[in-house]
Amino acid sequence: MNLDFVEDLGHGIYAIDTGFQRPRFDAAYLMVEKGRAAFIDTGTNHAVPRLLAALQALGLKPDAVDWVIPTHVHLDHAGGVGLLMQHLPQARLLVHPRGQRHMIDPSALWAGALAVYGEAEMLRSYGQLLPVDEARTLASRDEMQIDLGGRPLLLLDTPGHARHHHCIWDARSRGWFSGDTFGLSYREFDSEQGPWLMPTSTPVQFEPEALRASIARLLSHEPESMYLTHYGRVGSPKALSLGLLRLLEASVALAHRVARSPERHALLKQGLSTLYLGSLEAHGCGARLSPEAQLELLQMDIELNAQGIGVWLDKLK
Template identity: 30%
Template sequence: MQQIDQLAEKIFLIDNFDMKMKERTGTYVLAEENLTIIETSASPSIPFIIDGLKKLNFSLSDIKYIIVTHIHLDHAGGAGLLLEQCPNATVVVHPKGARHLINPAKLIKGAKAVYGEQFDELFHPILPIPENKILIMDDKDELHIGKECTLTFYHTPGHAYHHFSIYHSVVNGMFTGDTAGVRYPELYKDGVELYLPSTSPNQFNPEETLESIKLYESMKLDYIFFGHYGMSATPAKVYQQIHTWLPIFLNEAEEAYQQSTLMSEQIKATKERLSIKVTEHLQSLGIGLNHPVYNILALDISVCSMGLIDYLQKKYEAVKHL
């Protein structure tokens, strides 16, 4: 069943059913004079986006801008496939991500290395985007999409080097992709707000994450719009939880890293340690072990553990060469 939520007067959220999961990854629709969407998810999500746009009474030829916060495949993998059906659209991307959308060979190779036989089901096809259909937005660049609506782009590394966030002037909100972490709407329905850092490989950097969070804080935002998933009207809680959980993630990964020299064992131990920490926290808030959120958390914690150990390996390798 298609899910579309109206978050503000001209802002809608389409559920992409990424990885066949409800409320996992979403596409934001900005219904301004220049119709704009933010995030495409992977190619298997494109039919859900198209269906959602039809339900909102928009045609694909209406789309002017397709914005991706970064080029990870769960945010931008479907951009090429969608663009094929949007004759008047341009894809907006970070300067460090543009070449990988034009030639996605490295993205495909990297994803196949991680996902193996699951690649086709999760991501196929990943289509190249013509260079003349790419619009690069640098730090603090602006894009006017309506008479009263301007989007401003900010470099926000931490999750990835090729990541920007998009400030929406009308609602005083920021589309943060993965930089501000992950929101769990399944828990929100039970009165629990949980926001966890997204530390996936291979460009995670905690110092840069905190600098990006500091930027958000300085702007006194009213709303944060997450890549995963939905909107928070309590940005202060988002920042507080990232500040709380990021040191926990790093400390647990450090303990696991020091206990073994095998990367696979380090990742496994990190996953186990983080799972215990998050589960204990949720149980203290009355969330039982039968709650469906734990299936989603298991996936996220697994990917986060890979990124944390990758970060620590690079960190200690750099120390060796000093």
């Protein structure tokens, strides 16, 4: 395959860089088994040409796709679902039951994201959301199993980042397509110690206790890999989870310390910046990236994580 935005990960799994925000920031996955295919996460509308090009480069026609499976309905994962489905005549959309209605009628999804990002950014980054015919949708359920060309895929309900989140287990590769449940890992922060992970608390359904429980469920399957949307495949999940959970606990402790301050949002951003910089320094990233460069890469995540933690704190009142 001669496409620089597609990476062959083996086991019939391909990571597609959707081009969202910056290179190697947002992935969609294409799984192929005996001539049948599934997309797991889609990126935004702007990613759809890349997804279709990857399919074509593998010698597959659009009607070879049986499943489109967003891990959850945040727009960097599912914004392109409606447009993509228009190109895939045989595909069914498998979506968490809490997200199903938003794929059928994306108006509330659009309004919610509009409040966070504003109209100009919505159109620039995501494009207009398109609905999916309800007859082509199927709601997942916890421990549901589906078939792709004889290859079983298991779905688990994994709240914590969002209540409309499920993860997909592929026994063939012993890997989870984890969406945002197992955090974010940008390749710019790789060091001799390996990948660096951080939890994501993007608005509006961050729940740390549920997230800890979901991570434990994923690890109970003894996975060898996690296929992250942000970004790519990482190995040694059990070892990586230690740092991920430490940052989660530290973020929760920070939240409680500043919960009653009138400057709460600013203090959350400042505190998260300090947490991430300290963790990255311990991870050995300072040799390649200055603290200023690290914060620039994490700027959007710091803002959104602080917003999400704030929403969670308000719910505790």
